[in-house]
Structures are given as structure tokens and as C-alpha cells.
Amino acid sequence: MVAVPAQDDLRRVLDDDGRVLPGARVPDVSDEYLRRIFDVMSLVRIMDDRMMRLQRQGRLGFYMKAIGEEASHFAVAPLRAGDWVYPSYREQGAWFWRGYTIKDFINQLFGNVADPVKGRQMPVHHSANWLNLVSISSPVGTQIPQAVGSAYAAKLMGKDDVSMVFFGEGTSSTGEFHVGMNFAGVWKAPCVFICRNNGWAISVPSQKQTAARTFASKAVGYGMPGIRVDGNDILAMLQVAGEAIDRARAGDGPTLIEALTYRVQGHSSSDDPSVYRDPKEPELWEKRDPLNRMRTYLRHRGLWNEAWERELTERYNQEITDALVAADHLGAPAIETMFDDVYEDIPWHLQEQKAWLLQQARTRSPHFHG
Amino acid sequence: MVAVPAQDDLRRVLDDDGRVLPGARVPDVSDEYLRRIFDVMSLVRIMDDRMMRLQRQGRLGFYMKAIGEEASHFAVAPLRAGDWVYPSYREQGAWFWRGYTIKDFINQLFGNVADPVKGRQMPVHHSANWLNLVSISSPVGTQIPQAVGSAYAAKLMGKDDVSMVFFGEGTSSTGEFHVGMNFAGVWKAPCVFICRNNGWAISVPSQKQTAARTFASKAVGYGMPGIRVDGNDILAMLQVAGEAIDRARAGDGPTLIEALTYRVQGHSSSDDPSVYRDPKEPELWEKRDPLNRMRTYLRHRGLWNEAWERELTERYNQEITDALVAADHLGAPAIETMFDDVYEDIPWHLQEQKAWLLQQARTRSPHFHG
Amino acid sequence: MPVMNIIQAVNDALRLQMRAEPKTVVLGEDVGKFGGVFRATSGLHEEFGAERVIDTPLAEAGIIGTAIGMALYGLRPVPEIQFSDFIYPAFDQIVNELAKFRYRSGGQYPCPVVIRTPVGGGIRGGHYHSQSPETLFIHTPGLKVVAPSNPYDTKGLLLSCLRQNDPVLFMEPKRIYRASKNEVPEGDYTLEIGKLNVVRPGTQVTLIAWSGMVSIAEEAAIKADAAGISVEVLDLRSLMPFDIVGILASVTKTGRVVIVHEAPRTCGFGAELIASIQERAMEHLEAPISRVCGFDTPFPYTLEHEYMPNADRVLGAIRQTLEW
Amino acid sequence: MPVMNIIQAVNDALRLQMRAEPKTVVLGEDVGKFGGVFRATSGLHEEFGAERVIDTPLAEAGIIGTAIGMALYGLRPVPEIQFSDFIYPAFDQIVNELAKFRYRSGGQYPCPVVIRTPVGGGIRGGHYHSQSPETLFIHTPGLKVVAPSNPYDTKGLLLSCLRQNDPVLFMEPKRIYRASKNEVPEGDYTLEIGKLNVVRPGTQVTLIAWSGMVSIAEEAAIKADAAGISVEVLDLRSLMPFDIVGILASVTKTGRVVIVHEAPRTCGFGAELIASIQERAMEHLEAPISRVCGFDTPFPYTLEHEYMPNADRVLGAIRQTLEW
Numbered sequence A, B: 001m002v003a004v005p006a007q008d009d010l011r012r013v014l015d016d017d018g019r020v021l022p023g024a025r026v027p028d029v030s031d032e033y034l035r036r037i038f039d040v041m042s043l044v045r046i047m048d049d050r051m052m053r054l055q056r057q058g059r060l061g062f063y064m065k066a067i068g069e070e071a072s073h074f075a076v077a078p079l080r081a082g083d084w085v086y087p088s089y090r091e092q093g094a095w096f097w098r099g100y101t102i103k104d105f106i107n108q109l110f111g112n113v114a115d116p117v118k119g120r121q122m123p124v125h126h127s128a129n130w131l132n133l134v135s136i137s138s139p140v141g142t143q144i145p146q147a148v149g150s151a152y153a154a155k156l157m158g159k160d161d162v163s164m165v166f167f168g169e170g171t172s173s174t175g176e177f178h179v180g181m182n183f184a185g186v187w188k189a190p191c192v193f194i195c196r197n198n199g200w201a202i203s204v205p206s207q208k209q210t211a212a213r214t215f216a217s218k219a220v221g222y223g224m225p226g227i228r229v230d231g232n233d234i235l236a237m238l239q240v241a242g243e244a245i246d247r248a249r250a251g252d253g254p255t256l257i258e259a260l261t262y263r264v265q266g267h268s269s270s271d272d273p274s275v276y277r278d279p280k281e282p283e284l285w286e287k288r289d290p291l292n293r294m295r296t297y298l299r300h301r302g303l304w305n306e307a308w309e310r311e312l313t314e315r316y317n318q319e320i321t322d323a324l325v326a327a328d329h330l331g332a333p334a335i336e337t338m339f340d341d342v343y344e345d346i347p348w349h350l351q352e353q354k355a356w357l358l359q360q361a362r363t364r365s366p367h368f369h370g
Numbered sequence C, D: 001m002p003v004m005n006i007i008q009a010v011n012d013a014l015r016l017q018m019r020a021e022p023k024t025v026v027l028g029e030d031v032g033k034f035g036g037v038f039r040a041t042s043g044l045h046e047e048f049g050a051e052r053v054i055d056t057p058l059a060e061a062g063i064i065g066t067a068i069g070m071a072l073y074g075l076r077p078v079p080e081i082q083f084s085d086f087i088y089p090a091f092d093q094i095v096n097e098l099a100k101f102r103y104r105s106g107g108q109y110p111c112p113v114v115i116r117t118p119v120g121g122g123i124r125g126g127h128y129h130s131q132s133p134e135t136l137f138i139h140t141p142g143l144k145v146v147a148p149s150n151p152y153d154t155k156g157l158l159l160s161c162l163r164q165n166d167p168v169l170f171m172e173p174k175r176i177y178r179a180s181k182n183e184v185p186e187g188d189y190t191l192e193i194g195k196l197n198v199v200r201p202g203t204q205v206t207l208i209a210w211s212g213m214v215s216i217a218e219e220a221a222i223k224a225d226a227a228g229i230s231v232e233v234l235d236l237r238s239l240m241p242f243d244i245v246g247i248l249a250s251v252t253k254t255g256r257v258v259i260v261h262e263a264p265r266t267c268g269f270g271a272e273l274i275a276s277i278q279e280r281a282m283e284h285l286e287a288p289i290s291r292v293c294g295f296d297t298p299f300p301y302t303l304e305h306e307y308m309p310n311a312d313r314v315l316g317a318i319r320q321t322l323e324w
């Protein structure tokens, strides 16, 4: 069972009910900014819910939810547009915050002709180079040294862009985590590492990933600061991410942030957590739900009312419905696109294979869209 | 430049001149044991010297010296015969201490018919299963998770054997280091990790390997103790290794030991350090030579005299000469042995290839020994 | 005899062997309480405990690296790689260590590790849940590569693998994990590694397949039969070593060969089969040997059915071979 | 024109490109002050500084992983893997990431990383300083694989690689790093990737080689010539894509083919060449295509000369092909 964390080494601003803790410093952010975050966080919640239902209806092959972890996505909020983000598969908020649209998102899930990645990857493997959001990979951890490379490149090219990379606590066990962190330390790369500790890696609890006291403590081995933050506390998230981004941009090097949160539901649409974990555990964490806590905080600050939330919920639900309807009318990418983008130009052997497939398709295949 | 280390976090018993430091506890070991260690340490020094000269004469393809680092090898001394050791390529002392003979050693270097590994690997890649010394690999770091696997296996099989693994500080940058250490922490594996920090990984100084303050501090990330020891201080080495081995055997889990030492000469016979490092740096370290320090200590303890060292030097030199002469008379392994040990039995395709080669060899090759 | 699917056959073989041989241990991601993402190790944790059915940290290099050390020490580890697409972080441990340990130590250190891993496409898994990496391991001396296509072979071959002393990559066809069913003896039995199975005898064309492609080959053979073409379908079952005698017996009879595999065409195992056959039976060949394979692109998502070989394509190749 | 060896050609190409294109950076183990263990990057650190000639920590996965991120951001990284035997810790980054980035992102993220690495045996390097892993990368869609055999081709091809937008594995034949010398233009020039070179024209047998085996092939051709056999030697230079047109032009002329490579025989690139040739030119073949390769064992130490293909073996294969 994932214990509710000791307070001592955990950065918090809000208590579990969304009230500012005595003595806590509230980050200096505008009302409008906070409302935008709540807006996008709500969208993530709504989207996850809708897509999971669609998946259960058999209309979507696969989906991965972030329910209960959404606040951690907003580590990207203090970034500039020119900064680079390497997400894992569970940070929908990072995409929407940076301008990825509901249409982009849904078209990717359906892998249709309007999918930004041309139907090449499974659902939830987005890519948006126009937003400096890097293509998601399934093998976990690979993005970590890559983010360090981008961070180094910015530094070398005399730009002050920062790179940020997300991964789960399970992923901290990979060799890639180690080599990425280690290079970042040596290079003083302007890179911020967000380890979403949601307690579980599919069926494996975080205590089986490492014997270290905290994931943040792993920073010691790389000569960089490691900060543990309540990942369900949006204000604390914004604060520690903002500090780390500033440090990086100022040339003071990388930071590891462990965002303590919890995977309230299954790992993905293919998972059934009842097989391996106590159903009481998620209940414990539902009380610390990031969206509820943010709502309470906004209400206290006079920034929330029911009508507003109702309006945005309706609006997003409608947008999602519209995007789904549109997506339904969009076919699969043309069969010949299978051979594009393997290389910049199509070499002879792929030309040959393409011609053969088109020939086959014309005469036989029921799936021919070309 | 590799700085002479701060005293604070470094375990030492002897000062640089081989005198016991005020307040230091001398490990409780017998005179005979210490003399045996000095004996074997001398052998390593003599062997390295002879083999390097041989290599320079073009009689040996390749060699790797340990000069200046020999004390660190004796981390194996407190082990039992049943314990397992996974060396890297620079711990000759570990081999000789456990009973690997001068003949074995030299036959391996020559890859002749008496080579314990049948001429399969480059010089210095020994293997001695009868001594629980595991086959050395060139790719660095791979032995680290392997040692953890053996440690786990012993635990599972109800034996109290300990595994010990050696690697250089450069190797701590590999993914294998991380995954091995991490598994060991989680499994509380009876495994002792000896990181020989000799300041250099070929031409790369240790400060370019990591931004961590010390290599020992990396243990924090794995929830195990990390101890930094003066690797040129034989008494301190025996002490920390003995403690770690006892902990492991008692079921208290793994330990990372950083043995601070220095690679006084080139990385290998192929290297020329004058290209990349200040020649004054090794001079600094020669004053801290582990063999000299041990000699002084033994002399103070009344365990050393010149005649004894002269005798053992002569004896070893003679044994080496004899082994070289014998090795000279031993030919290469028979050509058909190339196909043995790929699998337990030789499958059809290798039978076919073997027959073809023997046919070729009979008619053509000047190298045919079969 | 009970009817089993492939998952059940794997599970049964592991359970039998773990009962018979206390040194056999299973390790990998999610193999414990959860029983594996495909449930192949289901129930083993309950029966044999967390020490022998080990949920590891998320690191394939660690899974294989520690399995090697276990095997050297005397255990019989059976690591699972959750998808073969995730095997590459362990690639160094597999090709430089596991495969070479016996050889490089002059026979001192055998390393009997049996790596189980699901392979192949057809489950809408895209780039990273669909790959068929057999070439990489067949090309690595020291490894055996076994690739059954049905439950009966799976159980018998897995038991054989667990009892021999070489490292094995045991490829399981995930698309038909549950769909492929046949009668499987309850108790112990083994099948010889390195022997193919003539799934369907025939006279005019030899059709070679393995793993998930055997059923496609059979489907094509049935269609061919309906069109009056007699096709002999060979299920290789073992790719390293492969059964050259069995292949040549068929090829010298038919003189025409079609090979089907899911992996990309270029440097796929089909190429080796062609090379090996033409070296030994050129005079019997009445047409070029043809291949129906995955294309030389990463495995796509939406177009996966267009990517994968199917019976129509195989039939097309059969016809072309005959018309040559 | 100055005479250079392969090391100098590599060095010259890197220097020229780094001068012309400030985004080009070199990274790897010991590539900085030391100039690489083979000295291929010698002097670059002095000229371009530690920020563009980067001594990395000891981790191939980090070298390639960070190089990918650099390339995505806009740099032109040229990582060195010290020996190709040590490339496997980076295998996941190469096959799952580098090779697939452009494709999986729908063309959004090209990833122009040129990995330089010495390959092949003959330097008494044993298992881990001798491997020829080309098959593994040719079989990975998305990568180009280039393997020059001499200084002139090395410089021209390396410059081409550095200026195109796909990831490349650039294999350097370490045995002849210094021994192979020819005239190399001082300034800029490029050679087209994907085109073979007819090293020696001939009429009776086509002999296909690349990398360190080209000189062996030439030696065999000279011996054959002395025996009255006319051999056409093709240096493939580029393995992915490979020059099928050039190969077929020769094969349709000679009707007989011998392929030489150092990598183990089974699933080596020779197999693909055989498959591709017989698919397209079966009617022209007058004998089975034969292979002279490394054996299917790990690369041995003492017996390395027995292991490696040599001119006598190639000549033997040529004779057998003619006698068939």
C-alpha cells in the first residue's frame, strides 16, 4: 500500500481539502492563469472519461487515463512556448495546455487521415512539433536522455530554451533514466525531470521499484537538486516547476522533481487493477483529488462558480462530441502512405514494395482506401 | 586533476606513509594473513611489470596493468571460497588471492592450448569456475546485474554465499550499474559492489563521469549504504570490505564501496596517457602507493624484512619465467575447437562449417594445427 | 485430452517444471500477483511464492542480467520480456553476455536462461507491441530460437527448452495466444528442438512459416487446394537450429518454395532460408523462392492489416511461383 | 592529391563539415582531447572546443539518446561508438527511437544522426573488438547503413551522410584504418549513398564484398586472374539502401556470384543479397550463389585468422562456383 507521505520532505501549499497551509507561500500567478489551468485540467478529466467510455463500447482500441494525476501535468505551465517537452503517455494536460486541440487529440486516437502522426502509432502516442511537444514512444525511459540532448543543444546554440521530460516512477528503474540524469548533471543541462510517482507501474507497487527512501533522493547520485512535491497540489506543482525552470534557464543546471500522486484507476484500458491491489487504496487517494482541491482553492479565492464549470464542461463535451463525429467521417490514411517517412525519400526497395502492395490492394484487399 | 580527497568522508586506517592514523582501528587480522596479502600484492606488481615489458617487446598482444591500485583487489580477502566474484579486467590480485596460478594467468594471456578459456578471449579476460571467479567481459558494467543475480540465487537456495563485483568509476555511468544496484537494493541481495575510482576512464577524468560529489553517494538512490574508502590503504580496504561482506551474509543487504585510488599508468598497453593528462598527476599519487604503504606498515609491525621480499620477488620472477617458457612450447588450441562450446552440442550447421574448415585447413591454411 | 490455448500451454509447462525442479524461477515485469499482462504466469505466484515468481523493477537489462547471474550460480531462470519490442534494453546482456558465456569461458559457464516473449502483430499494437525480431537473435551465435505456432507444440517445446542447457529465445505468437487451441496432454512431454512439423502434406509448392504465420499459411494452402494446387506447409517451430533436412526433403519434392514471415523482408529469416536452400538444392528449384513478408517500414498502427501477410498474398505468391 | 588513410579521411571529412556547419557536433567516449582511441577525431577538440567535441560519460545509451535529442532540436550530432561491439547498450535508442522517429511522428521529427563506429576483426581483439553487426541495422527500417572500404570513399560518403536527413550507421573498417591508403581530394566532395563501385571489372564471376572484405576480394580476384578466371569485384559501399541495379547488371553478365562477409553466415547480409538476386535474376544464374563468411560462433581470439574469410577461401568458392 502506498502510504500517505511524510510531510517533512514534501513540498505542499494546499492541504488535502484545498486550503492554503499555514505559513505556505502561494505562487505569484494571476487569476486568469489559474482559471486557465482549471479549465484545461477539467478538459483532461472530461476527455479521459469520455474516451474510456468509448473504449469500453469497443469504439476505440486503447486508452490511458490520468485521473487523479492531472495536476502534475501542469509542470509545463511555467514554460515558454519555445521550451521543449518530452511527455510520457500520461500527461494529457501538457498537450492541451500548449495548444494541442481536441480534434488533434481525437484524430490521433483514431489514427485517421487527420491524425497528426498519420495513423502510425497506437492511441495516446501524440506528436506536435509545432508546439515543441515531442513524439511519444511506448518503450519507457527512452525520452529521458533525448530531453537532455535537446537541453544541451539549446545551450550550445546560445538559446535559453529549457527542456522538460515526464516519466513514471517505474521508469526510474530503467537504464535510460540513469544515463539521462547522469549526462544532465555533468553537462549542467537546462532540463527539468518530472517523475510522476503514481504508486504503481502496471501491477508493481513503487516499493518494489526501488529501496531508495524517495525517488527525489536519486538526484543525489547525479549532483542535482531533488525535490519531492505533492503532485496533487496544483500550487505546489507550479511553484517547484517554476523554480526548476528558472534555475535551468539561468544556467544553474537540471532538477529532478518527484511529483507524488496516485493512479486512481487501471494502468490502461487493458488493465484490471482489482487483480493485484486493494480497492481501498484508491479510495484513500480520492480524498486528495487534484481537481477537487483546485476547485476548492479557486472557490475560496473567488475564482470559481458552478455556472462557469458547468459551462466549460458542456462546452468541452460538445467539442469532443463534434470531434468524434468529424473523426467518424474521416477514413484511414491512404494505403500508400505506409511507405512515407521511413526515410526522407523513398528508396528503391520501398518503392517496389509500395507498388506491389498497391497492385495487391487494387485486385484483392477489402481494406484498400487508396 | 584528481584532487587528493577530503579526509572527512574517507575511511582510512593508514596515513600516506603507512603509519596507523591516530585513533584508527586496525582490523583484527593475523600476521600470516597480512603477509599473504603482501605476497600476492607483490606478485601482481611483478606480473604487471613483466607482462608489460613482454607486450612492449611484441611478444604479447595486449595487457592491462593495475599498478597503484592493487590494494583495492583485496576486497576479496575477507570472502570465503564459496563466495562468488565478478571481476572487471583490472583486479589481478583477486585472481591470485583465490588460487588462480601464474601458469593459468600466462596461458590465458597467450590464448594457448592450456588457456583455461581455450584461447577464446583477449588477454586479461580470465575465467575460473573452480574458484567461483566469473568470466570477464569486455563490455563494461554487464557483470553488475549478473552479480546481483548470483547473490539472489544464493539467498533463494538457502546458502549464505555472498557475491562481490568490481568495476571502475567510469562504469558507474552505464545503465547496467543502475539496474544492477537498483535490483540489489530491492532484493536486499547479498552483494558487495566495489567501485574502483582510479580517476580515469581511458582519457576521461572522473569529474566528467558524474556531477555527484562522490561515487559512494550514488548508494542513496538505491537505499543501501555507500562507503568511501582509501583504496590504497590495505587495512581500510580489508575493514570496509569485511564489514560489507558480513552485512551481506547476515541478510542485511548490499553495500556500495568506492575505493579511491589512481590509475598511475596508461589504461592498457594500447594507451598513451601523455596525450590527455598532466604527467605531474601520477607523481602525486605515487607517494600514496599501496604496496609501499603496506610494506611500511608491515615493517613497523615487524612482519617485513628485505630478505623476505627479495626471496618472494625472485621466486615469482622465476615462476613467471618458467611459465613463459612453458607457454612458449604450447601451441594454439586445435582449429576444430573453434566450434565447441557455442552450444552444449554442436548443431548441424556448425558441424558443416567445422567440416568445411578442416577440409580447407588440410588443403590450404598455413595456420592449421589440427 | 484437455483443449488448451497457447497461454494455458505456457502456464502449464511452467507449472509442471516449477513443481519438478525447484531451481526453476520466473521473473519479469508484472509476472507475480498479476500473472503477467497476458496472464501466462497466472497462479504461479500463489503456488510458488514471490521468491520464485519475481516481480522485478522495470528494467529489461536487469531482468536478463540478473537471470544470467542466477543461471551461472545454478538456478534455472525463465525471464519474461513483456513484449519483444521491449527486449532491446537487454540486447547487450543477450547478445554479448548470455549468448557468449559458455564459449568465452571455454565451456566453464553454461548459461541456461530461457527468455519467453510475445511476438508479432495483429493486436492493434502499433510500432511497439507488434515486432518480430527473430533475425537479430538467429544471427547471434550461442542462442537458440524457438517459435511455436500452437498450444501442443508450445508446451512440449517449452518443457524441452527448460531442460536443456543453452540459452533460448522462446517466441510466443501473441495474436493467437487465446485463439489457437488444440488438444494438449495433461502431464509431461517434450518435443525435440530443431525439428519442423509438416502441418499439411502437399506436392507442388513448399510453404514455410512459423509462429503466427503458420495459420495464415494453412489458410492459403486450403484456398490453394480449392484451386487445385497442392501445397505442403512446414511449420519450422525452431529457427535456430532450423531443420534443414526437413526443409530439403520437401523442397526436393516440390521444387517450388514460398516463405511467409511477419518481420520486415530485408534481412528477415526468409533470406537465410532462401540462401540455405539454393546452396543445397539449386538443381531442384523450378522457380525463384519467393517471400511474403512484413514491409521494410516500422510496424504501423492503422494500416496493420495492410502491413501483415495474409492468405491472399500468400496464395498470390503460390500462383506466381507456379506460373514462373 | 594527398594520400590519406581511412582515419585521416574520417578526420578530414569531420573537420570540413564542422567548419562549414556550426551545428555539427561530435560526441562519444574519449573523442575529445584524446581524439578517440583510433584518433579519428584527433585535433577537432583543439579546433572546435569541448562544447562541440564532447567527451561523454561512459554510456552508449546516453551517447545515442542525447544525440537524438540534439538532432530533434536542430543540431547535427555525429556520435562515435568506440567499437561496434559496444553499440548494444544503445540498441533500443537506435532501433526503437532513432530509426522510427520520423515515421512515428508522421514526418514531424526527422532525426539526422550519423553514428560512426569501427567494425570487423583482424586486430586480435577477440569477441568484443571484432564484430560486424550490419545485419541488425539493415533489418531495421529507417536506418541507412554505409560501409566504405577505402579513404576516398570514406570521405566522400561521410560528407554525404552528414548532409542528408536520415539516420545512418557509418561502419569503418578498423583493421585497415591505417593500412588502406589512396588519393583523396583535399576539399569538399560527396559520393552518392546507395551506389556500388565496380572495383575490378570481370566477366565470369561476380564477387560482392564491402568494408574490410573488399581488399580480400580483390586479392582473390587477382589470384583468380592468374589462374585465368575473370572476376568482377563489387564494393557495395552502401548496404541500406543497396545498389540492386548495379548488382543485377553484373550478375546478369556473369551468371555466377560469390559473396564475402565477416559477420556470421546465418542471417548475415549475404543471405539477403542471395534472396534478392535469385528473386530477380534466377534465370541468369548458372550456379548457386555461394557465401564465404564468418562462422556461426562468437568471434574467437587465438583462431581469428582461421575464423576470418581470406583470399584462398574466396578463390575456392570462385572455383566451386565455376565447376558447378
Ligand SMILES: Cc1ncc(C[n+]2csc(CCOP(=O)(O)OP(=O)(O)O)c2C)c(N)n1
Binding pocket: A090, A138, A139, A140, A167, A168, A169, A170, A171, A172, A196, A198, A200, A201, A202, A263, A267, C029, C058, C060, C082, C086, C089
Ligand atoms: C522498456 C519498456 N518495458 C516495458 C514496458 C511495458 N510497460 C508499459 S507502461 C509500464 C509501467 C510504467 O510505470 P511508470 O513508469 O510508473 O508509469 P505510469 O504508467 O505509472 O504512469 C510498463 C512496464 C514498456 N512500455 N517499456
Ligand SMILES: Cc1ncc(C[n+]2csc(CCOP(=O)(O)OP(=O)(O)O)c2C)c(N)n1
Binding pocket: B090, B138, B139, B140, B167, B168, B169, B170, B171, B172, B196, B198, B200, B201, B202, B263, B267, D029, D058, D060, D082, D086, D089
Ligand atoms: C560498454 C563499453 N563501452 C566502451 C568500452 C571501452 N572501454 C574499455 S575500458 C573503458 C573505460 C573504463 O573506465 P573505468 O570504468 O573507470 O575502469 P578503469 O579502466 O579505470 O579500471 C572504456 C570506455 C567498453 N569496454 N564497454
Ligand SMILES: [Mg+2]
Binding pocket: A168, A169, A170, A196, A197, A198, A199, A200, A201, A202
Ligand atoms: Mg507509475
Ligand SMILES: [Mg+2]
Binding pocket: B168, B169, B170, B196, B197, B198, B199, B200, B201, B202, B263
Ligand atoms: Mg577508472
